[in-house]
Amino acid sequence: MATKARCAVAKLADLEPAGLKRVEVGGLPICLARLAGGDVFAISDVCSHEEIELSEGDLDGEDVECPEHGSRFNVRTGEVSGLPAEEPVATYPVSVTDGEIFVEVPQE
Numbered sequence: 001m002a003t004k005a006r007c008a009v010a011k012l013a014d015l016e017p018a019g020l021k022r023v024e025v026g027g028l029p030i031c032l033a034r035l036a037g038g039d040v041f042a043i044s045d046v047c048s049h050e051e052i053e054l055s056e057g058d059l060d061g062e063d064v065e066c067p068e069h070g071s072r073f074n075v076r077t078g079e080v081s082g083l084p085a086e087e088p089v090a091t092y093p094v095s096v097t098d099g100e101i102f103v104e105v106p107q108e
């Protein structure tokens, strides 16, 4: 059965408000999103439309917009909030301790 690992991925100071950042955990590409209000979320950094890096796009409110064709994904839920993508992207639990961002990822 798959377990989860809580991994330190970045410093909070490295992620600007309303900013995106790509990190990799065990080869898993993750897009960190820091909302203007300060909350941090983590979704897959692979657009479900054509495998483009979402972290190269823009954060608009709670939505990441893909730089390629403009699909939008809600960073809290991973759900599609703008076409052409139809499939959601994975989300990962985030916690922040002493200025360090941790993401929980599945582990074999």
Ligand code: FES
Pocket: 047, 048, 049, 050, 051, 052, 066, 067, 068, 069, 070, 071, 084, 085
């Ligand atoms: S690759 Fe992201 S919208 Fe097409």
